[in-house]
Amino acid sequence: MASIELRNITKIFRDAKRKRDLLAIDDVSLSVEKNEFLCLLGSSGCGKSTLLNMIAGFEKPTEGSVTVGGKPVDGPGADRGMVFQQANLMPWLPVWENVAFHLRLKGWRKADRRDAAQEYIDMVGLRGFENHFPAELSGGMSQRVGIARALLLNPQVILMDEPFAALDAQTKMDMQEELVAIWQKQRCTVVFVTHSVDEALVLGTRVAVMTSRPGRIRELIALDLPRPRDTTGPRFNDHKRHILNLIREEGLQQRQAAVA
Amino acid sequence: MTALSKSWERAVVPLFILAAWEVFSRSGFLPAALLPAPSVVLHTWGDWIFGFDETSQGNTGRWLADALSSATRVAAGYGIAVVSGVLLGIAIGWWRWVERTVEPTLQMLRPVPPVSWIPLAIIWFGIANKPAIFLVFLGAFFPILMNTIHGVKTADRNLIRAASMMGATEQQLLRHVVFPAALPSIFAGLRIGIGAAWMLTVTAEMVAVKSGLGYVLWDSYYFLRYDLVLAAMASIGLLGYATDALIKVLMSAALHWQHGSTLQSREG
Ligand SMILES: Nc1ncnc2c1ncn2[C@@H]1O[C@H](COP(=O)(O)OP(=O)(O)OP(=O)(O)O)[C@@H](O)[C@H]1O
Ligand SMILES: [Mg+2]
Numbered sequence: 001m002a003s004i005e006l007r008n009i010t011k012i013f014r015d016a017k018r019k020r021d022l023l024a025i026d027d028v029s030l031s032v033e034k035n036e037f038l039c040l041l042g043s044s045g046c047g048k049s050t051l052l053n054m055i056a057g058f059e060k061p062t063e064g065s066v067t068v069g070g071k072p073v074d075g076p077g078a079d080r081g082m083v084f085q086q087a088n089l090m091p092w093l094p095v096w097e098n099v100a101f102h103l104r105l106k107g108w109r110k111a112d113r114r115d116a117a118q119e120y121i122d123m124v125g126l127r128g129f130e131n132h133f134p135a136e137l138s139g140g141m142s143q144r145v146g147i148a149r150a151l152l153l154n155p156q157v158i159l160m161d162e163p164f165a166a167l168d169a170q171t172k173m174d175m176q177e178e179l180v181a182i183w184q185k186q187r188c189t190v191v192f193v194t195h196s197v198d199e200a201l202v203l204g205t206r207v208a209v210m211t212s213r214p215g216r217i218r219e220l221i222a223l224d225l226p227r228p229r230d231t232t233g234p235r236f237n238d239h240k241r242h243i244l245n246l247i248r249e250e251g252l253q254q255r256q257a258a259v260a
Numbered sequence: 261m262t263a264l265s266k267s268w269e270r271a272v273v274p275l276f277i278l279a280a281w282e283v284f285s286r287s288g289f290l291p292a293a294l295l296p297a298p299s300v301v302l303h304t305w306g307d308w309i310f311g312f313d314e315t316s317q318g319n320t321g322r323w324l325a326d327a328l329s330s331a332t333r334v335a336a337g338y339g340i341a342v343v344s345g346v347l348l349g350i351a352i353g354w355w356r357w358v359e360r361t362v363e364p365t366l367q368m369l370r371p372v373p374p375v376s377w378i379p380l381a382i383i384w385f386g387i388a389n390k391p392a393i394f395l396v397f398l399g400a401f402f403p404i405l406m407n408t409i410h411g412v413k414t415a416d417r418n419l420i421r422a423a424s425m426m427g428a429t430e431q432q433l434l435r436h437v438v439f440p441a442a443l444p445s446i447f448a449g450l451r452i453g454i455g456a457a458w459m460l461t462v463t464a465e466m467v468a469v470k471s472g473l474g475y476v477l478w479d480s481y482y483f484l485r486y487d488l489v490l491a492a493m494a495s496i497g498l499l500g501y502a503t504d505a506l507i508k509v510l511m512s513a514a515l516h517w518q519h520g521s522t523l524q525s526r527e528g
Contacts, residue, residue, distance in 0.1 A: 058421055078427035088422040092440045092517040102426040105436065133517045153426060 003157060003189040004032040004055060009064035011050055024050045025061070026214035034156075037183055037190045039204035041197065041243070043250065047215030048193040049085075052159050055191060056082050068157055078102060081150030083160040087142035089134040089149075096121060096130040099148045120148040123182065140171040147175075151182065158183075160192045164199070176202055180227060197243050201236055202229045209246050212254045218246055296487035305491035308476075316488055319476055327495060330461050330472040333389060334503070337396025338457045345401050345453070346446060349408025350434060353442070366405070374398040374456070375463055382468050392464035392472075399460040400453035407449025411442025444518065447511040454507055458500040473499075 011025035024047045032038050040048050053059040054066055057076040066073040068080060076082075089098045097104065100117040108116070121130055124144040134142055143163055150158055164172045180203060183190055194200050200207045201223065209218045221243065225235055278298050284290075285297035296304075304315050311321020319326070351358045374395055381391035415438050423437045465474025473492050480488035 056425060058424075076421070076424040076427075078425070080425070082422075082425045084418060084422065086418060088416070088418045090419060090422075090437065090440070092443070092515075094517075101423065101436075105423075105426060105428050105432050133519075135517070135519075149422075149426070 003034045003036070003069060004030075004191065005065075005067045006030045006051075006055070007065045007067075009051070009054065009061045009066065011047070011054065011059065012062045023214040025054075026216050027064075028215065028217055029064075030208060030217060030220075032189060032191060034189055035187050037180075037192065037203060037205045039200035039207045040191065040193045040210060041195065041200045041207055042210030042215065043195060043212050043247070046210045046212050048195075048210065049161055051215065052082075052161050052191060052193050055157070056080055056159050078153045079155055080157045080159055081153040081155035083143070083146045083150050083158065083163045085161045085163065085165060087134070087139075087146040089142055089145055091134045094131045094133055095126060095137070095145055098134070098145055099152055101149060102153055116152065117148075120152045123151065124148045124178065140167050140175065143167065144175070147179070147182075151186065154186075155188065157189045157191070160190065162193050162195065165194075165196075172199075177228070179203065197240055197247070198231065200243075201225075201239055202231065207239075207243065209243055212250050218250065293484060293486060296490060301487045301490045301494070304485075304487040305494065308488070308491055316491075317485075319480075319488065323495070326471065326473050326476055327499060330465065330474065330496075331499065333392045333461045333464070333469075333472065334396055334454075334457045336389075337393040337461070338400050338454060340393070341397045341400035341404055341453060341457070342450065345404030345449070346408050349405045349446075349449075350412055350438065350442070352405075353409045353412025354434060354438060366402075370402050370406075374460055378464070378467055381464075387468055387470065389469065391468045392461055395460040395464045395468075396457045399456035403452035403456060404446070404449040407445045407452070408442060411445025412438055414445070415441035444515055447507070447515065450507055451504060451511075454503050455500065458496060458503070462496055 007029055009025055009028045010023075013022040013024055015022060028051065040051065042048050050059060054061050055068065055073065057073045057080070073080075090101065093101070096114060096117040099120055100108075100113040103113045103116055118130070121127060124147055126141060126144055126148070129137065129141065134145070137145065143166075146163065164175055167175065176199065192200075192203055194203075204223055206223060207221045209221065210216065211218045221239065223239065225233075225239075230236060281295075282297045282299060285292065285295050285300075292300075305323075307313055307321075308316040308319050309321070309323040314320045348362070352363055353359075377395060377398060378391070381394050385391040385394060419437050419441060420433055423433055428436065461472065462474035462477065465472040466478040469475060473496050477489055477492035477496075480486070480492065
């Protein structure tokens, strides 16, 4: 059974002020299997976040249906952990309280929350920073807290919206490795939004290349490359060339459409 | 050493003013009763507090009682204003329908200066504690309310998303996200509110109550005891300063997480 099922999703943003509607997503169907690591790849503004937000339950599709684990999505919930583009940590809570926020909502005692948080803090390599506040963390560390927080939900589905976009190359590589290790250990389903071809090829079991606005799925590419991925190998580069060509075509079409 | 020289720096201007005032008052340029010298004021004030030689006549030794009755009124009116202002502010900021139904009325009442309620307050509550508490409430309520609304409305939507992703109910969102997010703004309202509270206690005591520092101030004016007037002014200033300092301490304890992330935290 597919873990996530999008059926004929259309999303129109009604712009009351400008009296103009914006077709953001146009008839997207997609199913993501259990334990899959799907990368959504597309240019800026093509509707990647919108699609992810609909799976998370923050947005409702104008038409079509979203189901996760067989159940229709009708709002956000702890069965789908989300890691946001900005870490979105509660600035008034120390790292461990942010990681264990879910347990605070469930009314756990402080000592139990602290213990539960520790496992995930260790997992993302933040031991020693438990009592730091978000303002005292670097961007990469904040992002890791966000990941630990999503993992603690122990969700079947983890949604990630360009979580590493703001990081430097070295940190990004480390985090990508960590993420793959965590995903292999937890056996969860990941939907990972990115606009970096390399990132999609390093992480995904499948890559969904989107068209520019309105967003459609241009092509689904299965990656059966061994891990850890060799970013200089010939098969990696074949995939990369292919995807870059798709993106180039998209850009060309869009420019022509703009001229016409 | 540096701390000492710093506090010395701060004391220079007030000390100079006091000295000049003392000299001016003793020079006989004005009748001594019109502008009592600081030493005279201090003497009267001391008698008002400790009651050693009855220079403050009927008020001798009664300062603590006067200060307490003013402070009680401030505490009561301010307490009601804090609870209602914060709760209502969160409701108005969070639920559109509350905003639509309640806010227009409040916005119409807000420009009416609290002091202009004095006649009605006296008619409704008589001459005693209640009209003063009512006025204090009015004065503190609006700044607290407006700042709470602002704090709720400017809460980061993404934090709310993050919390609802973790399964927060609406009530939990309000308690665990919206309230703490609005807290810096709420504290700004609390500090404006405490100033208004003291101002209105004193005003009410001048007009509608027969006790407290404001009453002593106004009463001494009638009896041409300007030394007592000045002592009362200084007392009110000191108490106002002390309550504000107390709120500041609470604020830095509650908002310690801001440390290092805001410009304000540089002050040290
Ligand atoms: N709440 C909204 N109201 C109106 N329009 C929106 C809203 N959210 C997104 N859009 C529009 O939908 C389109 C897709 O936006 P989306 O945020 O999904 O893009 P994206 O693919 O995530 O881009 P990026 O890579 O830059 O994050 C954009 O043109 C955007 O202007
Ligand atoms: Mg986006």
